[in-house]
Amino acid sequence: MNTIQEKENVREWLSVFSSAAKTGNYSSFYKRAYNLLSVPSRKRKAVTLYKLDRYTKDGDNVIVPAKLLSTGKLSHKLNITVLECSSKAEAAIKASGSRIIDVKDMVKNGKVHLII
Secondary structure, eight states, rough: OOOOOSSSHHHHHHHHHHHHHHHOOOOHHHHHHHHSSOOOOOGOOOEHHHHHHHOOOOTTTEEEEEEESSSOOOOSSOEEEEEEHHHHHHHHHHTTTOOOHHHHHHHHHHSOOOOO
């Protein structure tokens, strides 16, 4: 899979998902995450805090392979790995008691949700 990426963190995420897809129980999950991330940035969907709040429960581990926007609010605690995050969304995440985790640490967790 040859892709030209302009950002270092995207390359890091792609390598983490590629290695996780080769080794592990959730290989199809990480292949899907890889495919969602390998598209150009203009084709990636943006995710809002409202969507995170609606489709997750307290204590979930969530991967967002897109930009996280601050529309809505977060009413429960999550462990979030996000590619890009607006400053208002980051403040709302910290205000809700949630944590932003590195992608390498998130892959080590057992049950992970992919929000797109």
